Amino acid sequence: MNYRHAFHAGNPADVMKHAALARVLAYLGRKDTPYRVLDTHAGAGLYDLAGASAQRTLEAEDGIERVLAAPLPEPAATLLAPYLDAIRALRAEGRRLYPGSPALALALSRPQDRFLFCELNKEERAKLEKRIGADARAKILAQDGWQALSAHLPPRERRGLVLVDPPFEEPGEFQRMVAGLEAAYRRFATGIHMLWYPIKDLRAVDAFRRDVGRLGLPKTLRVELDFSTVRALDTLSGSGLIIVNPPFTLADEMRTILTALAPLISKDGTGRVRVSWLTPGG
Numbered sequence: 009m010n011y012r013h014a015f016h017a018g019n020p021a022d023v024m025k026h027a028a029l030a031r032v033l034a035y036l037g038r039k040d041t042p043y044r045v046l047d048t049h050a051g052a053g054l055y056d057l058a059g060a061s062a063q064r065t066l067e068a069e070d071g072i073e074r075v076l077a078a079p080l081p082e083p084a085a086t087l088l089a090p091y092l093d094a095i096r097a098l099r100a101e102g103r104r105l106y107p108g109s110p111a112l113a114l115a116l117s118r119p120q121d122r123f124l125f126c127e128l129n130k131e132e133r134a135k136l137e138k139r140i141g142a143d144a145r146a147k148i149l150a151q152d153g154w155q156a157l158s159a160h161l162p163p164r165e166r167r168g169l170v171l172v173d174p175p176f177e178e179p180g181e182f183q184r185m186v187a188g189l190e191a192a193y194r195r196f197a198t199g200i201h202m203l204w205y206p207i208k209d210l211r212a213v214d215a216f217r218r219d220v221g222r223l224g225l226p227k228t229l230r231v232e233l234d235f236s237t238v239r240a241l242d243t244l245s246g247s248g249l250i251i252v253n254p255p256f257t258l259a260d261e262m263r264t265i266l267t268a269l270a271p272l273i274s275k276d277g278t279g280r281v282r283v284s285w286l287t288p289g290g
């Protein structure tokens with residue numbers, strides 16, 4: 009396991025994923041009753057974009073830095089405000105920080121909400137402990153995220169989000185995603201399930217979408233953004249999310265958000281947004 013998210017934090021794929029995460033949490037937060045987030049592949053939790061890893065790739069320069077610097081049109085600006093305000097609050101003391109899914113989820117939630125973060129890599133987990141471990145709402149587990157889908161679902165709160173965001177550095181990750189989604193849905197059919205995937209190998213992505221569709225889970229939304237027209241098997245040309253049981257507002261919100269962000273965070277300045285239902289929902 010060599011993957012380190014610090015090289016990629018705040019890149020266009022992170023922006024898309026975290027913008028969606030923020031909208032889902034805004035929706036869950038509309039009701040006072042507590043919810044739980046199970047984040048199966050948590051990473052280090054919080055990243056310093058001025059640090060050596062981020063500076064080596066400069067990926068955030070094409071992602072979050074452009075978004076923070078640009079005037080955004082309405083209504084995208086309002087929809088993105090919780091996410092962007094959380095980043096600005098982190099940066100209030102002048103450091104160029106970026107929240108990974110754990111720090112962002114905690115920043116956007118309430119005292120009654122609970123969180124399980126799985127991270128298998130020892131060093132990444134130690135960073136996660138240091139950065140968010142003091143938050144009593146969060147439990148950090150040295151557990152395989154795929155196993156956690158069986159072990160920790162359904163949550164006691166019976167409402168919440170399952171976020172599955174593996175590194176895609178080993179073969180078979182798409183198949184594990186499909187099997188993981190099926191297992192998680194069986195235990196927690198009312199939960200929101202959000203899965204991130206890279207768009208590199210178009211045939212693999214097509215097969216994945218087909219396999220997810222074949223599960224026949226009601227209300228399965230596909231959201232994709234291409235941020236490069238360069239297609240190569242080892243180059244990320246876009247990223248996608250599968251969201252089962254999305255908030256009823258999410259399809260329209262993501263279309264609005266990504267249409268506003270695409271010209272900013274895509275390499276050729278255009279980008280391509282796809283939001284559609286793999287199984288009926290809207």
Ligand SMILES: C[S@@+](CC[C@H](N)C(=O)[O-])C[C@H]1O[C@@H](n2cnc3c(N)ncnc32)[C@H](O)[C@@H]1O
Pocket residue numbers: 009011012013025048049050051052053107108109110126127128129132151152153154173174175
């Ligand atoms: C893409 S990063 C997570 C980024 C994070 N979700 C975010 O949005 O900020 C994937 C993480 O999963 C960890 N990982 C890899 N395989 C795992 C597994 N089977 N269970 C739990 N964590 C795993 C890696 O060490 C890495 O830190």
